[in-house]
Structures are given as structure tokens and as C-alpha cells.
Amino acid sequence: QTLSSKKADFGGFYATWEGVQADMYGPKLNCFTEPDYGVPGNADTIGIITSNKTISSNPTLVRKFVQATKKGYEYAYSHPDDAAAILVKEAPDANLKLDFVKKSMKTIVNGQYWGDPAKIKDGSFTFGTNDTAGAQKYFDFLAEENAYTDSHDKVIHTAPVAKDISTDEFLK
Template sequence: MPRTHRIRHIRHTHRLRLLAAAAALAAVVSPLAACSLPGSSTDATSNGTQLTKVNFMLDWAPNTNHIGLYVAKNKGWYADAGLDVDILATSSAGADQAVDSGAADFAISTLAGPAETNTKGANNRMIMQIEQKNSDVWCSLASNTSITRPRDFDGHTEVTFGSSESEAVVQTMIRKDGGTGTYDQVTVGTSTFQSLAEGQGDFADFYYNWEGIEAELNGPALTCFSPADYDIPGNGGQMGVITSESKISSDPDTVRAFVQATQKGYEWAYENPDEASDILLQEAADSDLDEALVKASMKAIVDGQYWGDPTKLKDGSLKLGSIDTAAAQEWLDFMTENGVFVDGDGATVTTAPQAGDLTDASFLG
């Protein structure tokens, strides 16, 4: 699965990575997923009014990146907005493809997701940005004393999920640190921690707000490097909510209702991280989340202001969910310069996708 479709994107625990694979299979064969068609209605009512059924697809196993969705559902804010929201496990094809095909009305992705799929003929849009600050870090096990800085990645092996984005970032970090950018990759489908511990590779891409916190709580200890410290431009972890242009055109009222209820869920979670953590643990009980990890992750998100500056959110100078197209464009330009995007024929795209064409923030409250 490409990094842009992970969670994460945050891209999660050893157990959750394995659960996600099972969940993806379940999503494909689930009768509920098969019969819950985008835009269809159910018999569910709110104050006697029929609710509009919508499907939301996760990008990975449930974690704190998704917490606002579960809060909005738990608090009844989707129902208040006239919506009956099903939160679906990620499909094997990925959240971006599910939105493009109509299998899901909305999904979690990074902006690179629509950039990648749209160059191949899709027409998706990011309509709400959750992560305002990149939480991606590249790490090795601290026990691997041969790696103490990015240039030490030279001659070693990266554990990946098949991401061309990762290659562009790692090569740039190595070269900025005085190395050559020559290293190997191995694609795995299980836990990154486990793969490193078993010696399948030497370093990997982690989300600090989830996997990094997990390592701090439970081990193994990591040695990590942030792309921003090596002049990688923009925000590669620009995670948010996406939908299709056809959904925007055909049903803007549902898009607006969904975005604003979701926005409210994330705002409440940001202001009430402990209570929101309890809601996630309750609503995603089948995922067997670690309570200490969930609460520590939310504390890291709040303390690090990953969803925006709380002072600006309170005084109204910033909306939670605002889309930073400037940072997005810097990242898209960087990815294009490194030959990451290809069109439907497999040809490298030389003109950078434009953030303004991939986003629509008009539905925010």
C-alpha cells in the first residue's frame, strides 16, 4: 500500500498493521459495505427526518488521525446534520481509488493521493485538511549504531510499503547530509517494527504521532530524522478528507453537512483530547486499541499543535480544516522534480499538479 494511503496518513502499531490487512479483506466481502451505496438513504431517522446514508473509508486501522469522525458520530452531530455515516475499513485498492470509483463518498488521504490518482484520470478533491504540520519521520532502531544521521542510510535498506514519495525524501535527506543517496528498498506487508527487528531492513518511515509515541511508550527505542530538518519543502503529511468532483457537483448539500459535522468533531477532540480518546476507544473497540497509546498520541497532537495553532483557532484567524495550498504546492513541486507522479500510460509527469485544482475548502464552516 503506498504511503499516501497509509494512516499514515500516519500511517500504526504492530498489531494494527496486521489487523488492517484483515480489515481490508473484510471490507471487500462485507455485505454491509456491498449494500451501503453512496448517497442512498436508510430507514434511520433523526427527529422524524430520514437520514442520508454516506460511506466514509479509512486509510488504515482506526487511530487518532480518525478521532474526529468517531467523535462526530458518537455525539450525534452527523445525525443532527441529516446524515447516517458508515465508517468503513480501507479497501485493498486504497481510499483514493474507492472515492474515485464511488465505493466511498469520503475518505482520509493526503493531498498527494488526489495528485497521484488524478494524473491517472481520477477527479478527486481534498475538502478538509486535518494535519497542518508534518508528523512523518524516518527512523532506525536505536540499537543499530551504524545509523546516527541520514547520510548513514547510504548502503542500508529501507523498509517500505511501496512508496515512490519515500524514495524522493530519503535520497534528498541523505544528499543534504553529505551522502550519495545510494541505498536499497524492501517492500513488506507486516509491521515495520517487526521487519526492522527481524533484520529485513535498517530504517523506515514512521508517523511520530502514532508509531513514534508507541516506541516511546513500549519500545523499541528509535533514532529518528525529520525531513524538515533537511530542507524538504512543504508538508508531505498533509492528511485530510477527500471526495470526488462528481459528489461535489451532484450533492453539495451532503458534502457541506458532512464536512462541517466532521470539522466540529475534530475541533471538539482538539479541545478535549482525553474525552475524545475515550470515545475512540469505545467506538473502535473491535480494533483493541491501547488506551495509553491513544491518550499519549492525542497529547502529542495537541502539544505539538499538529492540527493548527489553538490561539488562532480560538480567535478565528484560522479554521480547523483549512487547506494550506502554499505548503501543498511546495510538496507537489518537489515530488514532480523527483519524478514521483506518472500518468495513466506510465509516463513521468513533468508539470506539477496544482494544489488549487486538487482542493476545495468552500464547504468548511
């Protein structure tokens, strides 16, 4: 909407949502991916975020939330049409069209956006694990490009350490 209103010339989006929306309803988009321009790693690898305070004060809550989320994603990946119907039914205020949500899920599954279904099924890949190596490459790139600043707008050249700010411990 921002692009078609001419309030912006470009924007970030998810191919599995806004990309599907543009394919189905327009406007036609010219899309460029970050790797095409030398951006390494994966900006979208770390998903569920909480604070250290929440983890230390209520690890059971965090584990249950992560487990429920994982179970929902696994179901959606294995039953994309059903998951689409559930989303449309349970989020009526979003005014989602079933054919759009189904196409989005098909894009996710066919593109293996959430992992290789065969590896998930055979247990060689745990659904929801963090790609800390991909995240680190992206974090390091941002540091090299002076993207990090402190509270005084001073550039910080030290990137966060992905393995220190993420964990897979609540997936099990």
C-alpha cells in the first residue's frame, strides 16, 4: 500500500506474504534480494524473541510457548490448506482471503522456507532451530557497514554474537 500510494520508492517484504499478494492482486513488483547485492547471511533466522528476565523467571512458560509454537508451525507445514483455513477462520478481523492464504502456504512449503520437510520428518533437522552461522554473517556485515549505534548515536563496530543471544534449548 505504501508503494502504490507513492509514499515510498522501495520497501522490505516477505515473498511468502506481500510477494504472493502482489502476484495475486498487484501491483507488479520488481524485487531484489539482499544476496544479489552482497549481503551475506540470513536476516530472518532468529524467530521468537524474549528477555533474559523472562527466561530466568519463568522458563516453563518459555518452554511451553516455544513448544506450542513449534507444534503449530509443524502442523501448518504438514497441512498447509488446513492451516490456511484455520488462520482465516480464527482471525476474521484480518479480512484474509482463503485463496491468498493457501497460496502463501504453498509458497512457504514449496520454497522450503521453514526447512526441508523430509529432514524434519526423518529427525535430521529440528524444526525451529536457529541458524546462528547465517545470523552471524548478517550481524558482522551490519557492523562492517556501520549500521550499529549506541544510545548517543556513536557507531559501534562490534557485532552481536548470534550464539550468545539465541538458544535452541526450549525446542526439546
